[in-house]
Amino acid sequence: MSGNTLGLLFTVTTFGESHGPAIGAVVDGCPPGMLLSELDLQADLDRRKPGTSRHVTQRKEEDKVEILSGVYEGKTTGTPIALLIRNTDQRSQDYGNILQTFRPGHADYTYHYKYGLRDPRGGGRSSARLTAPVVAAAAIAKKWLREAYGTEIYGFMSQLGEIEIPFDDAAVIENNPFFAANTSMVPQLEAYMDSLRKAGDSCGARIEVRARNVPIGLGEPLFDKLDADIAHAMMGINAVKGVEIGSGFQSITQRGSEHGDEMHPDGFASNHSGGTLGGISSGQDLQVAIAIKPTSSILSPKESIDLEGKPMTVQTKGRHDPCVGIRATPIAEAMLALVLMDHALRHRAQCGDVTHAVAPIQAAQSGSSLD
Amino acid sequence: MSGNTLGLLFTVTTFGESHGPAIGAVVDGCPPGMLLSELDLQADLDRRKPGTSRHVTQRKEEDKVEILSGVYEGKTTGTPIALLIRNTDQRSQDYGNILQTFRPGHADYTYHYKYGLRDPRGGGRSSARLTAPVVAAAAIAKKWLREAYGTEIYGFMSQLGEIEIPFDDAAVIENNPFFAANTSMVPQLEAYMDSLRKAGDSCGARIEVRARNVPIGLGEPLFDKLDADIAHAMMGINAVKGVEIGSGFQSITQRGSEHGDEMHPDGFASNHSGGTLGGISSGQDLQVAIAIKPTSSILSPKESIDLEGKPMTVQTKGRHDPCVGIRATPIAEAMLALVLMDHALRHRAQCGDVTHAVAPIQAAQSGSSLD
């Protein structure tokens, strides 16, 4: 199956380019009978859309989604759900000169040499704009998981450039443009972004995503382990350069006597594993972290070459996010939701319906992950 | 496709349990006409096999592989290549008591609740022993990539527990049991492992894998990006908790003015991207790092529960690697080889044969990545 489809049973096939007429997705495999309307998708789309603060790109897109199929009288029918988002703020500018050069850190160079030609308008297919249909599709998965298992997925920014953002309160994540779980840090983050923008530069970020009330048993060893598929989905997000589950890279310096989460009758004593054991969900909170690189589109000039290999200087004007990480939280949540949904169906196929009651212990750490 | 197959076109389907009669793999999609014999596979199997030093498990397995099909008169025929490795050092001990408990940090708990039953003998399917057929299968991929494109894949350990291992010389990697690229560090590593073993504890490690002479253009956006599929393969290795491409988590604190690799007529000026741009290989060296958690099987007692949820203490005896990272280097190489091989075929399907000559610049950093 070609590279624009995610999932085996709950599949999302996306299409579109940043400045083409439309972007969208076909969601196949959705269980029938679930109430669904555009309203269910719009909330997450609005969290991701551009122009919501001065710290993100000022492109004006409503990102209004239209459901073209798969829903009858307000319920999913089990047939493909096609989602369409018309682009409305494309730029009619001449992209001819962009076609002649390769912007450093961008996909221009690789698309050109893979395909022999490329759509240069705003990055074409490689634009982060293409995460919009993914977010819309994932809203379907989020809803089903919530209704079927009570699964809740949420993300937050835990670091912006050098600034670490201590987790304080999940309730405030949606109240600031950074998805920071800490209100007191917001002024510092805003000042940081303002100075960065003034300097014509960009920075990276660390995003964390959690899922609680994940059924035990999701994931298929050997290769399609739950954490492996999460890593695939996360690393596929634009600008992501690293993925961690649980203790992640800190595991290197941990001892086995410390890392292996002990079990008590009332639950796990810790969650270094991040919610998977042997690639299968343990019922503990899933804990995922990703590293997002600094935006490559910056005002500062950078050296590059043109199509003939001659040296030149590239300076990126136009509308760009000085930190793509700021809008990445709903995207990372979406990816986690899609992986969980696919594995929920895969599990049901082989093993029958999830039976929560079988677990002898409660995942004690589940609730405390926000503390 | 169920979870025990890796790849879309060059597929590896593995089977077997740690203490069952045999383990193996079926490799499908291999291009025809390549010279292949068991000797081609044995070298990497020997690098991975147990018992090669006092720092790894003392289980005695020759890991002799038999090719059952797909090769005629010494050449691949394009039909499936079945690989069989008989287990020879299974333990006949009674596993009944292991079945009654869940070892902390192991897959016992999740296998039990996913499948309703599990093979307790040495971890069954979740044992790292199952990486042997993967390593054998990947040797086929390595050979083809080398012959077709000159691609070379190699890995090394860059950190053991708290000890960072500076990269010194690729030539010495195979000369020590740690796959360290630095001879002078070996005595320290040995002492560290000896003290750890004496303490009945275990530690984690950081492994890096590189590929040079990777054709430009491998990887399929949006979802099956080269780095996304690498992350999937790597996170699927037993005990891996984190994956980085290029600068990885360091990208968070980098500026865009620093991270985006500039291009000159004679090549890239740096390789923060780690060899992919927009999820497609750029011709620069691929640079991947993984975090391996400390082995969960340790002599020190840990608290756990039994099948009825009652508290108990688990102490793991038997033969175990005090740091699974020590044997992980050939495994990580294998995973990278399989992903590259699959994408080489996928690229050829859509875009025709790779044409090296199209790239206007040489990947200047390719050679220097070891410096």
Add this chain to the structure above:
Amino acid sequence: MSGNTLGLLFTVTTFGESHGPAIGAVVDGCPPGMLLSELDLQADLDRRKPGTSRHVTQRKEEDKVEILSGVYEGKTTGTPIALLIRNTDQRSQDYGNILQTFRPGHADYTYHYKYGLRDPRGGGRSSARLTAPVVAAAAIAKKWLREAYGTEIYGFMSQLGEIEIPFDDAAVIENNPFFAANTSMVPQLEAYMDSLRKAGDSCGARIEVRARNVPIGLGEPLFDKLDADIAHAMMGINAVKGVEIGSGFQSITQRGSEHGDEMHPDGFASNHSGGTLGGISSGQDLQVAIAIKPTSSILSPKESIDLEGKPMTVQTKGRHDPCVGIRATPIAEAMLALVLMDHALRHRAQCGDVTHAVAPIQAAQSGSSLD
């Protein structure tokens, strides 16, 4: 991968319902660099669309296709090509009473019990209207195959109800509403259809599809043989109940001395095989035949049951094809094109580019298959 995607490398994912807002498809895996516009797709869409003669449904649909992505400045970019066809002649009638009953021979009953609910408007997803996006997608494949290999695909009706239609002249196929390769039969076919319509009944048909200049070597044993994948695609067309390759069911009474096509230096002496040997294309013409059942929607009343299982009588009014076979020729061609395209890419992946010149003999029967 869920059931609404066809193909492994050249994939077509369709969506939509007969009376929803739109139908369409996402075509992934298309090689880059091919000239493509809506005009390339419209010709086949027009051959399939309703209302072109009095012998087919009178629904008025222009079936205008819009390309939403994957094409830049007139050329395919290698990214997904989204195709959108708005429905324009939906009926606003109340489908409530249809929801209460199961029309004999229709999918009402099975959709209801599979999904628990169904879209009753014109058959919803099970309508033959959903072949429109397939035909549009296949036009892309047809074009690529023609340009790459000179492959030509064409179909015709060889039987309508009891009336066999002797093959006379391929040139006249497009000149009559039946896709009959025999002008002299057309008056008889028209009279037959008129009497059938008057009787409120329907009939079946036999459609044949051929491909010439098919590269040698397409098809992947064991399971994804070329003929197996053709059978899958053809049997998946609405109303198809049988598929034959080459001699088909006549093979049963043939002797081996007759059936096995002898080879001479200038080509094959016959084509009982229908163009495949061992599931791989031989370079001879591909010859496929399908059986299409009579339309289930007829004016004559039929006995059925309602949702509660109580007996009732169903009489289908509205716009229907009295023989769906009349419009099936471009659909069957489309399916053959999609299978060939997918296998052309699969072959290229494993074995490299097709090399026509290797075949020592010309497929002598290729040209004569129409005689």
Add this chain to the structure above:
Amino acid sequence: MSGNTLGLLFTVTTFGESHGPAIGAVVDGCPPGMLLSELDLQADLDRRKPGTSRHVTQRKEEDKVEILSGVYEGKTTGTPIALLIRNTDQRSQDYGNILQTFRPGHADYTYHYKYGLRDPRGGGRSSARLTAPVVAAAAIAKKWLREAYGTEIYGFMSQLGEIEIPFDDAAVIENNPFFAANTSMVPQLEAYMDSLRKAGDSCGARIEVRARNVPIGLGEPLFDKLDADIAHAMMGINAVKGVEIGSGFQSITQRGSEHGDEMHPDGFASNHSGGTLGGISSGQDLQVAIAIKPTSSILSPKESIDLEGKPMTVQTKGRHDPCVGIRATPIAEAMLALVLMDHALRHRAQCGDVTHAVAPIQAAQSGSSLD
């Protein structure tokens, strides 16, 4: 996924060549907890194996299967089940001269030009011997379907060459070497085969397969309809040239007033559909028929060419089935079982467990299909 794997969730990956060291399969996705031993597989293997009567090949193979994995203490664990069958009666003869020529009607020609080389020993991978692991794998599916739904699958020969074999009694199918459901026909069939063998010729056959107690709702429109996937599986069997569901090619001359199966409160009034409506199982008996071509390996000389394209004569000696149809019944049953099993799991994934009780009517024709 490459061509040697069948199924999406219950997958069978086969390997091996006719005269290599072994053949086998890896079965992935099997639900856990089912009792399984080699005995469960051997019965069908014995029905298929060579040498059971004078009318089939005299090759001596015990076809003893070994389960290498996936079963612990007599129960499936949910991990891959590897099946190994050692070849024991390979011929050590020199195949060099066979390599120089292409046997008419065989895959020699197409394998050679697809792969550039081929294993000539007994047809290599294209041999019908490779159906043995499929039959073994399908025995697992048959058992699960029987235990889960009471599904029963059986086949029989309904025509041998020109001789039609009226269905008389299912109970006698296993009592004769032809799988004929009519004891009185057996002497005629034996005489027919004896004369054919004496003439050095071969003939075709028609095989029918049925499944009863098939759950309602199996099959995934649009493309992976149940009948489409059955057609794929059946056409992929060696020597099959045609597939019919229900009325098959007779549908062409039927009227809609006759074909569409009416429904009564106590069941369907007929079964022209063959058990599927809109590609989804209706609960009626599945009825499939296949056409098997005459064996291409015959003693009578046939004209062909050699590797250089020069004319020559081929005469096939050695051990061959004069009608491969005689051993095809268990193979066709196996294919049907595998498709049903895969779709049973796919259905469960999307729609949850099959609920038999929902169907308001009994499939009245189910029981009578043997009358």
